[in-house]
Amino acid sequence: MKKGILLVISGPAGSGKGTVNAHLLERDDFVYSVSATTRAPRPGEVDGVNYHFISKEEFLHRIEHGDMLEYTEYCGNYYGTPLKEAEEVLASGKNLILEIEVEGARNVKARYPDAVLVMLLPPSYSVQEQRLRGRGTETEEKILERLARAKEEILCAPAYDYVVYNRDGCDTEAAEDILAIVTSEKCSLRRNPTVAEDYLNA
């Protein structure tokens, strides 16, 4: 059984990450990585579906034992990716999607160099701005804050392996580009270093 690909997908606000990931998750060879967190569940959130809700003590214990692939602290709560669960999914041959921000993505790559880092982008900064304003649900201050944050994130693109553009109305195409990346990575010599021996002995 060939190992699955650990696929880290980051995308600034307005990139349509959620929709694109939903397309990938319609396939049965993709699994979404459920994060662990120390924050309290919100009404309607289900343990093991939205998050693995664990105590701060347990979280710190896992960090100490190297059982978190990456983690971050935000507003006094910890969020992270359980390593064991990720390894089990990958060993089963399925691809695991981690939807995390740029700092987490870099940490994953450092810890697990086989990870494939994809940055999903709106077609351009001006379209991104339109998308954020088009939602009409946020204050001007909040929009400017999100755009500033998006700029910072995009400047981290060179740390990624791939960049995929999510053009208007083309989220299926963006998902297909990501599928192509996974297929291609599986064919890469880097992931098949013993191809000649394997071939001749099969």
Place this chain on the structure above:
Amino acid sequence: MKKGILLVISGPAGSGKGTVNAHLLERDDFVYSVSATTRAPRPGEVDGVNYHFISKEEFLHRIEHGDMLEYTEYCGNYYGTPLKEAEEVLASGKNLILEIEVEGARNVKARYPDAVLVMLLPPSYSVQEQRLRGRGTETEEKILERLARAKEEILCAPAYDYVVYNRDGCDTEAAEDILAIVTSEKCSLRRNPTVAEDYLNA
């Protein structure tokens, strides 16, 4: 206009290279590289379609002026890939397929590091043997010679970027894997080094 990909496809006897390439060439974004040769046209061969038939003098002149992407001499005749034509196709945004052997592939990569080298393989050595014997058109001596040559070629796989298996009855899948490789390469950061600047200025 984004540059096309120079796609070098090598495959030992029995890999089904011809069929797989034919699938790719059904698309209008793939062009087949017509080699130049100094050998005389055979009956039915058309200049510019099967080969560019040129004189030995002209060929040597082109080599001297760096106008051959790669070339080889075989039975006293020269065969090679005209560089200018390749550059024109790539500049037009189309992908160019070079169907060449391992030595030529290595020379292309040395000369043009952006080339993507794909080795197409039968599913296993034993299937390869069956395919060659199944043709029923060759002597045992010729078959053993081709198998020995195939072994040598496969040992060169580590010099390639990708390996694609052509399973029985799945030549469409093999072509799709190669398409995925091209899509993926186009998304790679390596080919989009200025993505952040481009994005923010667009």
